[in-house]
Amino acid sequence: MKRIVLFLLTNFAVMLVLSISVRVLGLDRFLTANGLNLGMLLAFSMLLGFGGSIFSLLISKWMAKFSTGAHVIETPQTADEQWLVSTVRRHAEKAGIGMPEVAIYEGEPNAFATGAFRDSSLVAVSTGLLGSMTREEVDAVLGHEIAHVANGDMVTLTLIQGVVNTFVIFFSRVAGYLVDKVVFKTERGVGPGYYITSIVCEIVFGILASMIVAWFSRYREFRADAGSAALMGSPRPMIAALRRLGGVESGELPKAIKAFGITDRPGWMALFSSHPPIEARIAALEGGKG
Template sequence: MKRIILFLATNLAVMLVLSLVLNILGIGRGVSAAGINVGELLVFSAVVGFTGSFISLLISKPMAKWSTGARVIDNPSNSTELWLVNTVRALSERAGIRMPDVAVYDGEPNAFATGAFKNSALVAVSTGLLQSMNRDEVEAVLAHEVAHVANGDMVTLTLIQGVVNTFVVFLARVVGFFVDKVLLKGSEDRGPGIGYMVTVFVCEIIFGLLASIIVAWFSRQREFRADAGAAKYLGTPVPMQNALARLGGLAPGALPQSMAASGISGGGGGWGALFSTHPPIEQRIAALSNVR
């Protein structure tokens, strides 16, 4: 639950800071005493909504290496590294993509894929995962991450995040305008007042939380697709099911909050499941039973 809260807080903070900076600079507030300039407000909302998402995507690969200490395997130094490189190469050929960089980092069991472009991605596994799983299970995890890359999941999630952020910014200002009009009814003030600013701030938080539920739902769907992709590349869902079952019995290794959605495992029950970027392990294993 703590990871979910921090993930949501980070996204909201980025959006609020961008909004504040652009307002200070006088760029595209989009409302006046006369009414709402829909075109200007939409442009402003899109700039705020997409800027942070695209910046995060573009720097995702170097940031992932820096924040986890992942070491790209340029020249395999042992049999395990050679096997990792050869396995990812074979999986990439089956997926029809250029081979991603392969990296290893110190940590508890986890793995991730990241990168702004399908043909220049990064696939990384932790030392804990390599020590806790047999090679068939590790291969399934690698296939899952390669499927993320082949499906273009990093770009898709960025676009979805940008779209919902745009609606959050836009709707918050529309609500803020109407609340301000009610509070200043009969006043001769020519621009938005304190009611507008407070309402926008509160609405961005509330709408942002609702938007996070939508983004989390899409993220969970991409996990199901990546599991199915792994089953396709391996010719059977059994290794992926075994890998997930193994992960279900291990404490997942923590990743930096900006990468919370990129790990191989996660998920939970209760209300927190609405904001979870991963489905419960049991659901993922069950879904693979229908993959042929």
């Protein structure tokens, strides 16, 4: 219910902000007088902006399993599988969420959590992570992923993506219409100026929007690290796990779930990275931040 209310409030807020922005800029009367239906454009922008994001979230579990080849542990067959399932169950009960599906996939060290609902999520770890970490370190990583689910990070990130997508679509088309009417002097319908300007603006605005989404994604990693420390009763295991990850080549996750992994090397594209540097995450845990 909270997620539905949040979704509705977010939609209302986006409509309100866009309406106020157009009026403050003095564009509403000009655009309306020149034949642009702002109400229809806003509805179209929200349909595309939120529709795509919500659809991606709803199929995120299926997509994650398909793209990584993750094997869901239905009935534990080995001691390691039994330990994985029981550890996830312990963290889930402590965090107050439903038991997630637990999966293993072949690959370099990494882990992720995804799913549209807190009580029906998926937590997966790679064989590389299991083979390169101690059980205590894996325990901390699992706590980190459970914290993501408990915090509702997947839903919140989807809503933020939907908001910025809506702004990008709306303002790129408003800019295209203005340029077409003012610069190219198109009198009927829309001309090349509209399409060219809309495409260019959508690329530029999209880059800026990606930076906003990436910033939030980095912020939520600090919260999930702190959540793991709380579930484990100490930040020490998560710090050890991060140090271990810093010394190995992390596994590359498919783009659709990259933001949900345990790590992602930012490199020179730090502003677009879904994860902060491991050193910064360790420093935050050691300083008691999150």
